[in-house]
Amino acid sequence: MFTGLAEGWLAPSGCSPTADDIADHLAEVTATDPFTIPxxxxxxxFGFCARLGIAAG
Structure with a gap:
């Protein structure tokens, strides 16, 4: 077992994803390749912040 970060899927900024949105992007949500190991x-x-476009630190 290990912790890894994958790209996943992000809902558009300012929107709360619905169950249908997640179902439509399920392959991206559950993809484990490629990944990085923090x-x-x-x-x-910092990886999450970078993905969200938030300056960390």
Whole structure:
């Protein structure tokens, strides 16, 4: 078992995804390749922030 970060799928900014949105993008939501393995919780948070376009640090 390991923790990895994959691209996944993001709903458009400012929108809350519906169950139908998630179903429509399920392959992206559940995809595990490609992935990165964060070296620490900080790397994981910075990865999320980068994906969301949020400046971290």
């Amino acid at each position: 070296g620490s919780i900080y790397d994981e948070v």
